[in-house]
Amino acid sequence: MKSMYIHIPFCNSICSYCDFCKMYYEEDLVLSYLDALKKEIDRFYQKETLKTLYIGGGTPSHLSKACLTKLFKIIDTFPLDINYEFTFECNIEDLSLSLLTFLYHHRVNRLSIGVESFLEKNLTFLNRHHTKEEVFKKIVLAKQVGFSNISIDLMYALLNETLQELEKDIDFALSLDVSHISLYSLIIEEHTKIQIEQIEPISEELDLKMYQFIEKKLEQSGYIHYEVSNYAKKGFESKHNLVYWNNDVYYGFGLGASGYIGDVRYTNTRSLNHYLKGNYRYQEEKLSKEIKMSNEMILGLRKLEGIALDDFQKKYEKRVEEVYDIKDLLDSKSLEIEKGYLRIPKDKIYVSNAILVRFV
Amino acid sequence: MQENIRNFSIIAHIDHGKSTLADRILEITGAVSKREAKEQLLDNMDIERERGITIKLNQVQLQYTYKETEYYLHLIDTPGHVDFSYEVSRSLAACEGAILVVDAAQGVEAQTLANLYLAMEHDLTIIPVINKIDLPNADIEKVKKELVNELGFKEEEIILTSAKNGTGIKELVEAVIDRIPAPKGDKNKPLQGLIFDSFFDSYRGVVVTTRIMNGEVKVGDTIRFMETGATYEVTELCVMTPKEKQLQKLSCGEVGQVVASIKAIQDVRVGDTFTLDKNPASLPLPGYQPMKSMVYCGIYPIESTKFDDLRDALDKLKLNDASLVYEPETSKALGFGFRCGFLGLLHMDIIEERIEREFHIDLIATSPSVIYQVTLTDGSEIEIDAPTKLPDRQLIKEIREPYVKTSIFTPSEYIGPIMELCQNKRGEYVGMDYLDTTRVNIHYDLPLSEIIYDFFDRLKSSTKGYASFDYEIAGYRKSDLVRLDILLNGELVDAFSTIVHKDFAYSRGRAIVEKLRSIIPRQLFEVPIQASIGAKIIARENIKALRKDVLAKCYGGDITRKRKLLEKQKEGKKRMKQVGSVEIPQEAFLSVLTMDDK
Numbered sequence: 001m002k003s004m005y006i007h008i009p010f011c012n013s014i015c016s017y018c019d020f021c022k023m024y025y026e027e028d029l030v031l032s033y034l035d036a037l038k039k040e041i042d043r044f045y046q047k048e049t050l051k052t053l054y055i056g057g058g059t060p061s062h063l064s065k066a067c068l069t070k071l072f073k074i075i076d077t078f079p080l081d082i083n084y085e086f087t088f089e090c091n092i093e094d095l096s097l098s099l100l101t102f103l104y105h106h107r108v109n110r111l112s113i114g115v116e117s118f119l120e121k122n123l124t125f126l127n128r129h130h131t132k133e134e135v136f137k138k139i140v141l142a143k144q145v146g147f148s149n150i151s152i153d154l155m156y157a158l159l160n161e162t163l164q165e166l167e168k169d170i171d172f173a174l175s176l177d178v179s180h181i182s183l184y185s186l187i188i189e190e191h192t193k194i195q196i197e198q199i200e201p202i203s204e205e206l207d208l209k210m211y212q213f214i215e216k217k218l219e220q221s222g223y224i225h226y227e228v229s230n231y232a233k234k235g236f237e238s239k240h241n242l243v244y245w246n247n248d249v250y251y252g253f254g255l256g257a258s259g260y261i262g263d264v265r266y267t268n269t270r271s272l273n274h275y276l277k278g279n280y281r282y283q284e285e286k287l288s289k290e291i292k293m294s295n296e297m298i299l300g301l302r303k304l305e306g307i308a309l310d311d312f313q314k315k316y317e318k319r320v321e322e323v324y325d326i327k328d329l330l331d332s333k334s335l336e337i338e339k340g341y342l343r344i345p346k347d348k349i350y351v352s353n354a355i356l357v358r359f360v
Numbered sequence: 361m362q363e364n365i366r367n368f369s370i371i372a373h374i375d376h377g378k379s380t381l382a383d384r385i386l387e388i389t390g391a392v393s394k395r396e397a398k399e400q401l402l403d404n405m406d407i408e409r410e411r412g413i414t415i416k417l418n419q420v421q422l423q424y425t426y427k428e429t430e431y432y433l434h435l436i437d438t439p440g441h442v443d444f445s446y447e448v449s450r451s452l453a454a455c456e457g458a459i460l461v462v463d464a465a466q467g468v469e470a471q472t473l474a475n476l477y478l479a480m481e482h483d484l485t486i487i488p489v490i491n492k493i494d495l496p497n498a499d500i501e502k503v504k505k506e507l508v509n510e511l512g513f514k515e516e517e518i519i520l521t522s523a524k525n526g527t528g529i530k531e532l533v534e535a536v537i538d539r540i541p542a543p544k545g546d547k548n549k550p551l552q553g554l555i556f557d558s559f560f561d562s563y564r565g566v567v568v569t570t571r572i573m574n575g576e577v578k579v580g581d582t583i584r585f586m587e588t589g590a591t592y593e594v595t596e597l598c599v600m601t602p603k604e605k606q607l608q609k610l611s612c613g614e615v616g617q618v619v620a621s622i623k624a625i626q627d628v629r630v631g632d633t634f635t636l637d638k639n640p641a642s643l644p645l646p647g648y649q650p651m652k653s654m655v656y657c658g659i660y661p662i663e664s665t666k667f668d669d670l671r672d673a674l675d676k677l678k679l680n681d682a683s684l685v686y687e688p689e690t691s692k693a694l695g696f697g698f699r700c701g702f703l704g705l706l707h708m709d710i711i712e713e714r715i716e717r718e719f720h721i722d723l724i725a726t727s728p729s730v731i732y733q734v735t736l737t738d739g740s741e742i743e744i745d746a747p748t749k750l751p752d753r754q755l756i757k758e759i760r761e762p763y764v765k766t767s768i769f770t771p772s773e774y775i776g777p778i779m780e781l782c783q784n785k786r787g788e789y790v791g792m793d794y795l796d797t798t799r800v801n802i803h804y805d806l807p808l809s810e811i812i813y814d815f816f817d818r819l820k821s822s823t824k825g826y827a828s829f830d831y832e833i834a835g836y837r838k839s840d841l842v843r844l845d846i847l848l849n850g851e852l853v854d855a856f857s858t859i860v861h862k863d864f865a866y867s868r869g870r871a872i873v874e875k876l877r878s879i880i881p882r883q884l885f886e887v888p889i890q891a892s893i894g895a896k897i898i899a900r901e902n903i904k905a906l907r908k909d910v911l912a913k914c915y916g917g918d919i920t921r922k923r924k925l926l927e928k929q930k931e932g933k934k935r936m937k938q939v940g941s942v943e944i945p946q947e948a949f950l951s952v953l954t955m956d957d958k
Binding site: 208302355 | 883884885905906907908910911912913914915916917919920922925926927929930933941
């Protein structure tokens with residue numbers, strides 16, 4: 001069984017913080033793109049049953065009816081596992097009764113919705129074009145159509161953001177009563193609008209306070225903190241994203257997408273011209289056992305639960321302690337072992353890079 | 361022929377155009393074509409170029425036909441900093457004359473004088489040159505007046521040049537032939553070769569640069585180094601033109617290089633004399649001095665596995681830098697390293713930089729120290745060259761530190777700032793001489809330990825570079841000194857310990873902990889930094905714990921980027937030294953040297 005990610009790199013508006021592979025929406029281009037996408041999938045996909053499928057972007061929800069139909073013509077043929085999870089990324093302003101119904105009838109069973117914030121000031125800064133009222137309306141609509149697994153993205157540590165503002169955002173988010181919330185501290189990535197404008201990040205101290213506040217508040221409200229930036233109600237952890245963090249294999253299709261099949265991690269080209277000509281792959285790397293183990297640690301320790309030591313041993317025929325000298329990390333409580341799991345303690349997750357460098 | 365040889369060097373204040381002038385002389389004598397004349401050909405080490413100073417001596421033989429006679433001109437390059445005055449004096453001893461270069465815009469400066477005095481001590485014929493006359497702000501008349509009125513040259517002796525566009529170079533070369541005497545010395549006397557430089561060549565061993573003062577040496581001769589007594593058979597003789605030219609012999613008056621498969625680098629010392637083993641000279645040439653180190657510091661490899669490489673590097677540097685001394689030492693914080701002695705702070709800087717650059721060893725240097733004399737309560741006497749070696753206070757009856765007598769030459773408008781600087785450095789005012797209406801010579805007695813910090817830099821900055829200073833050791837004086845220790849996370853880091861005057865201990869301690877707090881990056885836990893004298897904590901700061909060091913988002917494709925990010929972070933860690941549980945960047949150790957204690 002496999003997983004699959006499909007990238008739709010088209011947007012009608014570019015967010016100020018986004019460094020993903022994206023471009024402005026143009027109907028003709030999208031149609032050609034979908035042709036190339038079909039060819040890529042046909043060439044590499046072995047028709048395995050999929051346990052998770054994720055369509056991200058870009059803004060897949062912005063596809064026109066014609067494009068959407070074309071895309072799902074490809075997808076409708078995929079065999080899905082009985083417990084499959086099929087996520088579709090959406091913008092608030094794209095959510096309509098017709099779109100939601102379409103998705104629902106084409107087997108999508110999870111929506112990932114970019115809410116980011118409820119406050120006008122933040123939304124302007126991020127260059128997002130919805131309002132708080134719209135968010136409430138659209139989430140209710142999605143639920144009415146029948147979606148019970150809804151995830152929303154929120155961002156914090158935004159320009160001059162205060163703890164009080166964050167508290168408001170979190171209160172609004174909780175009132176939506178969705179099954180999954182991702183909360184990302186703003187990363188100022190290169191070549192983004194906010195980096196070019198030299199936006200100053202908020203202080204490390206405040207950032208940590210916000211993180212701690214979020215964790216406390218969401219846990220009180222019945223969400224489980226299961227990954228650095230992810231919270232879910234019990235049983236609603238993202239199966240697809242756990243594939244990444246468990247260092248499992250998955251297909252990645254589309255412009256700029258990455259995948260991990262067999263021993264090879266690959267990245268697709270970000271050039272639409274190359275992609276349309278069928279030159280999909282930009283980079284392929286056959287991973288050594290060392291790199292695989294290292295990835296297993298770097299990714300696995302993002303999960304609050306940590307890494308199952310037995311699983312590691314089964315997978316690599318070596319115990320973690322044989323491969324890495326972690327005694328001092330355990331002594332200084334930068335790592336802990338409990339019930340067969342090795343993990344970064346909760347209070348150190350926010351400085352995990354300083355610990356993860358030991359595994360590269 | 362001995363009478364057709366001229367041995368000379370060029371002396372100048374820093375940046376007055378010495379190296380460019382040398383390049384032009386090389387060009388006009390056809391030693392190098394314009395095309396191959398890399399800028400500043402004689403300075404062949406990167407560091408020299410970057411700092412604009414010459415550290416290593418170099419020599420080159422030039423041929424020039426003048427009045428139908430072929431002349432051999434040996435240009436001997438000299439280092440330009442006070443730390444290297446012994447090396448300068450040895451290379452000047454190899455010359456009969458010197459070109460004194462003065463910048464047409466800047467005029468006579470401190471180093472001009474210092475170098476001129478050195479040259480005069482060696483009884484050299486001086487040719488005064490005003491260079492850079494092409495500069496728009498050149499004031500040739502004023503500089504001429506300085507040379508005539510202050511330095512006592514005759515106006516008609518002065519040659520005007522522009523090394524940049526070649527003006528006056530021919531006249532200068534011919535003046536070298538006309539005015540500088542041919543070398544003296546007797547070809548028939550027993551061999552006396554003055555070693556004024558040496559360097560290590562991995563194929564040929566130690567290469568000795570020499571001026572033959574008497575007699576001659578041939579390939580196949582067995583030579584003996586008079587100071588060390590070592591003997592070797594000469595396998596090669598050559599001269600740089602600047603390409604290497606093999607010779608069968610070097611005779612009285614000539615300058616060249618001797619190769620003799622010398623592997624033991626300690627056998628060759630700058631300033632020593634070599635002679636023939638069979639027919640030795642009765643006495644060595646005068647002027648040899650074993651080097652006296654003024655400043656000591658510990659040098660450690662960041663990676664402890666590089667200790668042997670470091671020893672190797674020091675051995676090789678020692679070859680062309682007789683003044684470098686070192687012996688192994690151990691630090692609790694830093695592991696195995698060397699206690700090294702230097703002529704001064706610049707010398708220390710240069711050696712450290714050369715080790716890092718030429719031998720690719722990342723270093724940590726501890727704060728420099730002078731030699732202290734300590735009388736213990738039981739009456740015994742010890743000498744201390746490292747703060748960590750200072751015994752417990754209860755065991756000490758008295759500590760004495762070296763003082764120097766300084767002469768600070770300065771235009772009179774800077775008297776105020778200089779006196780303030782000296783007072784802050786525990787100086788004792790001795791007196792002041794007016795040289796003329798605008799220049800003074802200020803005398804202070806200062807502790808050497810205060811000078812080795814940043815005295816020179818401060819003097820320069822408070823006088824816009826006009827003041828210069830000279831010092832001589834003036835014996836030891838009793839001082840109220842204490843050892844200032846630094847504790848990180850409660851553990852004493854010996855590499856940060858310094859010996860300071862009790863009155864300054866508090867402010868120095870404060871300054872060090874503040875500086876360390878700003879340099880040491882946040883760690884996973886809070887790290888207290890304390891300064892202490894004995895058991896008494898006199899200053900404290902905290903490095904806050906790291907708050908955020910995480911990648912918020914990491915999905916499918918991000919793993920490759922995430923790895924790169926972590927790899928970069930790990931690379932940064934490599935430049936840090938783990939001391940106890942704390943990671944300390946290299947700069948932290950250096951920062952203690954440049955404290956700004958007002």
